[in-house]
Amino acid sequence: MNRASLEKRPDEVATMFDDVAPKYDVVNDVLSMGQTRRWRRIVVDAMDVKVGQKVLDLAAGTGTSSEPYADAGVDVVACDFSLGMLKVGKRRRPDIDFIAGDATNLPFADNSFDASTISFGLRNVVEPRKALEEMLRVTKPGGRLVIAEFSHPVVPLWRNLYTEYLMRALPAIATKVSSNPDAYVYLAESIRAWPDQDHLAQWLSDAGWTDITYRNLSGGIVAVHRAQKPDEHRESVPVAKLRRQIKPRHQAG
Numbered sequence: 001m002n003r004a005s006l007e008k009r010p011d012e013v014a015t016m017f018d019d020v021a022p023k024y025d026v027v028n029d030v031l032s033m034g035q036t037r038r039w040r041r042i043v044v045d046a047m048d049v050k051v052g053q054k055v056l057d058l059a060a061g062t063g064t065s066s067e068p069y070a071d072a073g074v075d076v077v078a079c080d081f082s083l084g085m086l087k088v089g090k091r092r093r094p095d096i097d098f099i100a101g102d103a104t105n106l107p108f109a110d111n112s113f114d115a116s117t118i119s120f121g122l123r124n125v126v127e128p129r130k131a132l133e134e135m136l137r138v139t140k141p142g143g144r145l146v147i148a149e150f151s152h153p154v155v156p157l158w159r160n161l162y163t164e165y166l167m168r169a170l171p172a173i174a175t176k177v178s179s180n181p182d183a184y185v186y187l188a189e190s191i192r193a194w195p196d197q198d199h200l201a202q203w204l205s206d207a208g209w210t211d212i213t214y215r216n217l218s219g220g221i222v223a224v225h226r227a228q229k230p231d232e233h234r235e236s237v238p239v240a241k242l243r244r245q246i247k248p249r250h251q252a253g
């Protein structure tokens with residue numbers, strides 16, 4: 001058995017991802033029934049970055065979340081602390097800049113990136129609120145943050161069906177397709193223990209991000225949060241207004 005506990009000790013988390021790295025992307029496609037590709041396209045649209053801009057893709061793993069930026073001529077840095085995941089990524093995409101680094105203590109100077117993003121990574125970080133502060137530090141004033149993370153379906157019937165899938169079907173399928181099925185039991189447990197959409201929006205606000213909105217995908221299985229680093233030359237959004245802004249936008253998805 002090689003899985004992290006819900007304490008998310010960094011050594012356990014990194015070892016678990018080292019272990020699943022070779023089949024990580026294939027297993028993802030199977031377990032999400034192909035949905036990850038659609039979710040990733042929505043994240044890239046939300047980032048809205050331009051050719052030549054510099055983007056941090058934190059907890060980038062094998063770089064699958066970084067690829068669309070590189071393909072579009074954006075200068076993307078893929079950062080992760082699992083050397084196993086980085087190695088698979090570098091072999092597949094030698095043109096992408098893969099850098100080993102811890103989300104809670106990033107190896108980058110202040111204001112280094114035009115925008116930052118983290119896909120399906122924040123939930124695995126031992127101190128996610130610290131990671132939100134670190135991403136704020138390394139992003140330029142006025143720069144954007146986009147987070148994609150598993151979340152909580154908003155409609156009760158859909159939530160119940162999805163919980164059944166997570167706790168029963170997903171571990172059973174993982175036994176067939178993954179070399180480390182226990183890692184996918186961790187996946188299911190960590191998704192259930194993760195804060196909901198509004199809670200994560202509040203963490204973003206506490207960390208100093210402004211203009212926070214989120215969008216539910218697949219009925220809330222995934223939430224994409226968007227935020228901005230305050231810019232001294234731009235009027236900031238008052239806190240009372242901010243609270244209204246972080247109300248869910250129930251878009252189809």
Ligand SMILES: C[S@@+](CC[C@H](N)C(=O)[O-])C[C@H]1O[C@@H](n2cnc3c(N)ncnc32)[C@H](O)[C@@H]1O
Pocket residue numbers: 010013014017058059060061062063064065079080081082085101102103104118119120121122124125126
């Ligand atoms: C589920 S994978 C996501 C990979 C990629 N972003 C994607 O969308 O496929 C989560 C990644 O988070 C990384 N991770 C977890 N905690 C981290 C930390 N404290 N610092 C850096 N990376 C971390 C793991 O090593 C793993 O590669």
